[in-house]
Amino acid sequence: MARKVTGAKLAVSTAGAWLVGFIIFFPILWMMLTSFKTELDAFATPPQFLFFHWTTENYGVVQERSDYMLHAWNSIVTAGGSTLIAMLIAIPAAWAMAFAPTKRTKDILLWMLSTKMMPAVGVLVPIYLIYRDFGLLDTRFGLVVVLCLGNLPIVIWMLFTYFKEIPKDILEAARMDGATITKELIFVLTPMALPGIASTLLLNVILAWNEAFWTLNLSSSAAAPLTTFIASYSSPEGLFWAKLSAASTLAIAPILILGWFSQKQLVRGLTFGAVK
């Protein structure tokens, strides 16, 4: 039986939802506000919420001190490139595991996931040395490879769950219709799994964009993405909250906008398969 929702109850729960949303969003809001303060206001006690001297000076300084466009481009190349390569590997892999499983398939899936349980720092030294010897340090290609490998387990898992939902009959029908495996993947599986593929793609771009551990350790300037760009404001000359906030706002802006426009797709992706 459907519960009757009274006006008052609805108002309370709506207010509650807005409150929770506000609390979650607050750090980002605070960062944005700080980026428009002077360094002095940024330190003020009690903190100034809206009534301070608004300035865009920090953005000017940030742009002068470092090349935002270069780092943004590095982020786009590494996040986008690693996602594309991961998808090219993951779609056939997930297809094989979903539609032609062997008795070891479950083990392989768990093994892949287990690699994500290991702290990344555990393999930092060997990977750093390998990168040094192969001349991959501070190269975009090097970052693409490490981000792709890092996210591959999650991408394969997500696609595997989506593909599992597709009736096997339809792929068999394609096979009976004379489709080779490649054509079956391109003309039947991919279009049918498009919503799932899109949200996996999106999530992977976000994960790769935000990845800081490997990007900070394996790049310094030429290939440095936005994560390294932000970090550069936290150490050398002491802490400059307002400038750090301006740099951070610039760094998250693209992904925030992408996330905003694709939130429907993203939510669907994260809850896919929960309810049949």
Next chain:
Amino acid sequence: MGSITLENVRKSFGSHDIIHGASLEIENGSFVVFVGPSGCGKTTLLRLIAGLEDVSSGQIRIDGADVTDVPPAKRGLSMVFQSYALYPHMSVRGNIAFGLKMAGTPKTEIDRKVESAASILNLTAYLDRKPRELSGGQRQRVAIGRAIVREPKAFLFDEPLSNLDAALRVQMRQEVTRLQKQLATTAIYVTHDQVEAMTMADRIVVLNAGRIEQYGSPLELYERPANLFVAGFIGSPKMNLIGRAVAGEFGAATIGVRPEHIAVAREGEGWEGTVGVAEHLGSDTFIYVDVPQVGTLTARCVGELGIQVGERVRLRPDQRRIHRFDTEGRTLAA
């Protein structure tokens, strides 16, 4: 052309045997139905022929050529699935044309063939719709259209009508049969419904627990079942099977009499019993009679007899139509 030969085909999953050595000769142009209870292996056998499952041992030949290790795409067969398995993201036209596209058929020829298949199946008005905008019967037609447009060596049907309501099923049954005769293409049709099997087939394969029990025309199966299983499976209502002392009188371990071969009278000769249940269908009456020493027997009477529950009646089996079986369940020669 489309003759299909199975030679001692076996299929096992792990140590579990699904098909125990099936041998079968399917003539070009014939309509063969695989029938049997659920889990008897009929769908597996069809999938082995399709190539969607690998045989464990044995050989499958199509038109004399060994296709045992040929992938499904290259066997030249087409299949209609129980779930229809239409491509949800393509229009009806796209669904029907897909196989031709995969074969690299020129566009004008694809269009011509799709249009002609659509007109045969009354789908012309729906060519640009998506499968989700169609009714169950229309989806079924699209699935059939997809199968016929490729002019395959044989059609494989996997319980294609089981998702339709009863009236539509009867109609589609006739359409499929008519289409198959018109195209003169070999068809293998899997069903658990013995009425479908009897009405559609040129020849029926009765399967039970992964074994072929009998292969013959519908009337052969009805009149001369090879064993107890076929006798009990073919015919509705089921054949009466009587064991014990009564069978001994006929020199058999078990005897069988079909309900339509028992004469019912209020007096005279025959087994005496009490009517337990009477089903009045108008054209026929099925009565279930409890006979001491024999068991419950079903008798079919043509028309309305006015027999009431609780009445005592005499049942007289037609002596020439009694089936006799030995202790192993095999039919004894008359």
